[in-house]
Amino acid sequence: MSSILRRGLLVAATAAALVLSACGSPAAPAAPATSTAPAPTSTSTSGLTVTDAWVKPADAGMTAVFGTLTATGGPVTVVSAATSASPRTELHEVVMNGGAMTMRPKEGGFVVDPAAAHELKPGGDHVMVMDLASPIRPGDQVRVTFTLAGGGTVEFTALAKETTGGEETYADHAGMNG
Amino acid sequence: MTAVARRAVLLGGAAVAAGGVVAGAVALTPGPPPVAVPVPGAETVAFHGAHQAGITTPAQAHAVFTALDLRRGSGPDDVARLLRMLTDDAARLTSGRPPLEASDPELPALPSRLTVTFGFGPGLFDAVGRGGECPAVLRELPAFATDRLDPRWSGGDLLVQVCSDDPMPLSYALRRLVRSARSVATVRWTQRGFGPARGSEPAGTTPRNLMGQRDGTANPAPGAELDDAVWVREGPDWLRGGSMLVLRRIRMELDTWDDFGREGKHMAVARRLDTGAPVTGGGEFDEVDPRMVDGRGIPIAIGGAHVLRATARDPAERMLRRGYSFDDGPTADGLPDAGLLFAAYQADAARAFVPVQQRLAESDVMNQWITHVGSATFVIPPGCAPGGMIGEALLG
Ligand code: HEM
Ligand SMILES: [Cu+2]
Numbered sequence: 001m002s003s004i005l006r007r008g009l010l011v012a013a014t015a016a017a018l019v020l021s022a023c024g025s026p027a028a029p030a031a032p033a034t035s036t037a038p039a040p041t042s043t044s045t046s047g048l049t050v051t052d053a054w055v056k057p058a059d060a061g062m063t064a065v066f067g068t069l070t071a072t073g074g075p076v077t078v079v080s081a082a083t084s085a086s087p088r089t090e091l092h093e094v095v096m097n098g099g100a101m102t103m104r105p106k107e108g109g110f111v112v113d114p115a116a117a118h119e120l121k122p123g124g125d126h127v128m129v130m131d132l133a134s135p136i137r138p139g140d141q142v143r144v145t146f147t148l149a150g151g152g153t154v155e156f157t158a159l160a161k162e163t164t165g166g167e168e169t170y171a172d173h174a175g176m177n178g
Numbered sequence: 179m180t181a182v183a184r185r186a187v188l189l190g191g192a193a194v195a196a197g198g199v200v201a202g203a204v205a206l207t208p209g210p211p212p213v214a215v216p217v218p219g220a221e222t223v224a225f226h227g228a229h230q231a232g233i234t235t236p237a238q239a240h241a242v243f244t245a246l247d248l249r250r251g252s253g254p255d256d257v258a259r260l261l262r263m264l265t266d267d268a269a270r271l272t273s274g275r276p277p278l279e280a281s282d283p284e285l286p287a288l289p290s291r292l293t294v295t296f297g298f299g300p301g302l303f304d305a306v307g308r309g310g311e312c313p314a315v316l317r318e319l320p321a322f323a324t325d326r327l328d329p330r331w332s333g334g335d336l337l338v339q340v341c342s343d344d345p346m347p348l349s350y351a352l353r354r355l356v357r358s359a360r361s362v363a364t365v366r367w368t369q370r371g372f373g374p375a376r377g378s379e380p381a382g383t384t385p386r387n388l389m390g391q392r393d394g395t396a397n398p399a400p401g402a403e404l405d406d407a408v409w410v411r412e413g414p415d416w417l418r419g420g421s422m423l424v425l426r427r428i429r430m431e432l433d434t435w436d437d438f439g440r441e442g443k444h445m446a447v448a449r450r451l452d453t454g455a456p457v458t459g460g461g462e463f464d465e466v467d468p469r470m471v472d473g474r475g476i477p478i479a480i481g482g483a484h485v486l487r488a489t490a491r492d493p494a495e496r497m498l499r500r501g502y503s504f505d506d507g508p509t510a511d512g513l514p515d516a517g518l519l520f521a522a523y524q525a526d527a528a529r530a531f532v533p534v535q536q537r538l539a540e541s542d543v544m545n546q547w548i549t550h551v552g553s554a555t556f557v558i559p560p561g562c563a564p565g566g567m568i569g570e571a572l573l574g
């Protein structure tokens with residue numbers, strides 16, 4: 001495999017496939033939302049708009065929510081998130097650590113600058129959904145609530161869409177030594 | 179190789195690639211940088227609205243019809259998940275954007291009037307527990323004497339119809355839509371069709387089919403006439419604003435047709451090949467006059483001519499024919515394997531396609547060269563608003 005292609009695969013790594021142990025506290029969270037409408041754009045007076053929100057399907061354990069965050073006024077900081085899919089959610093970033101991409105909680109949350117949309121995507125910042133209560137299947141919807149610095153909230157719906165980005169990459173990467 | 183060393187190699191590789199792109203761009207563009215001009219590829223057709231697009235939309239040059247079958251045991255929840263994903267994908271793709279989870283914006287960026295249209299077969303009604311409400315005519319069309327139907331091209335629970343003036347965005351759209359669908363459904367058949375290239379004749383010119391005829395001349399005129407023929411005005415909410423599609427795969431015997439005399443070809447349809455005008459005179463958009471006789475009192479248009487047999491004998495028989503040619507040939511023996519994906523949209527197939535096809539099966543000079551080899555019928559549900567879902571009224 002060419003190094004260019006290999007690098008592309010690494011960058012495409014999906015958060016859920018990266019190194020992190022799920023150390024969850026069991027609770028009884030709500031099941032994924034079941035209304036029939038597809039994921040709409042959030043509309044809020046909080047100064048933050050979330051568009052193109054989606055979530056990677058998963059049978060159990062953890063998964064991640066992605067989307068595009070746009071600050072409509074001044075800078076906005078997302079300090080935490082909650083979802084209808086699980087009792088435990090973290091804001092994550094992905095960093096290069098000794099040559100491997102690793103995810104970890106993002107210090108200070110997601111800071112969204114009005115000058116540029118802040119993208120949550122596989123291989124980058126994401127909302128980590130942990131201790132899934134029930135499977136998220138393709139086409140399911142997950143309600144997400146962001147809490148902003150200052151206490152405001154933004155609600156939106158993420159549509160579950162399948163991707164293999166990351167999974168095969170991680171295996172590929174591991175098998176490529178030498 | 180250590181992880182750190184590998185990373186250095188990877189970054190080096192990327193730098194080389196970037197340099198190559200820049201050098202290439204310089205070599206290929208000696209003049210001033212190109213100015214952004216509107217291109218036909220950027221043209222879009224709105225996905226949302228009271229009706230689904232891709233029906234009264236002026237026909238694009240390319241089409242693909244794919245029938246999906248719901249996986250065994252699928253219920254209303256699975257159908258809702260499927261339609262939620264497909265609706266979201268379709269809204270994005272038709273506006274030139276990639277599906278939510280896709281990362282290649284270039285592929286759908288020039289949709290060239292891409293439309294995505296969904297149809298519900300009887301199996302979908304069964305899966306959502308409303309089998310009894312599927313219009314009887316769509317559950318099973320009557321058998322026609324001339325039918326030679328192959329299950330390979332027939333039936334289906336969910337139709338995905340994708341049209342575009344450009345086969346590139348069409349191919350991408352189909353692959354992404356099917357990818358979204360495949361956890362819930364399997365692919366039953368795919369039929370690809372084409373018409374004349376966009377711009378080969380002035381917009382609005384009636385396209386020709388593979389027999390060389392102008393095909394679509396007598397279609398209902400855009401506006402009230404077309405709307406009355408195509409859209410369901412009353413009935414259940416999941417059907418109102420929708421339509422019914424009868425899709426027939428019709429093989430043409432093009433070898434014998436090509437050798438048939440031109441006068442005979444005109445007589446078979448009662449319209450001329452060159453202009454599409456009636457053999458009884460006038461221009462393309464005039465009607466064939468069945469009473470006109472020649473000097474010896476013999477009717478000029480023969481009674482079995484396709485147009486005379488097919489023409490609506492009551493307003494309810496009107497339909498929009500929006501077909502596409504297909505060509506899967508030549509065969510190993512050098513024979514054509516081609517025909518027409520005949521797609522008729524109407525408010526009620528029981529009162530339009532069925533009586534018309536009954537007359538054609540009974541007698542139509544064209545039957546010497548055309549054979550129906552596939553058949554599929556679908557409810558075309560109404561359109562949806564942004565944030566809505568195709569089929570929401572059926573699943574609600
Ligand atoms: C390969 C098969 C077929 C071919 C090549 C064909 C070709 C044509 C042509 C050349 C015309 C005259 C121009 C026009 O008005 O479009 C025509 C008219 C028409 N055809 Fe067909 N046709 C086929 C099958 C069918 C079928 C299956 C139906 C319906 C069951 C049908 C219904 C009609 C109708 C309603 C008209 C208009 C008649 C009028 O003048 O009012 N055709 N067709
Ligand atoms: Cu994570």
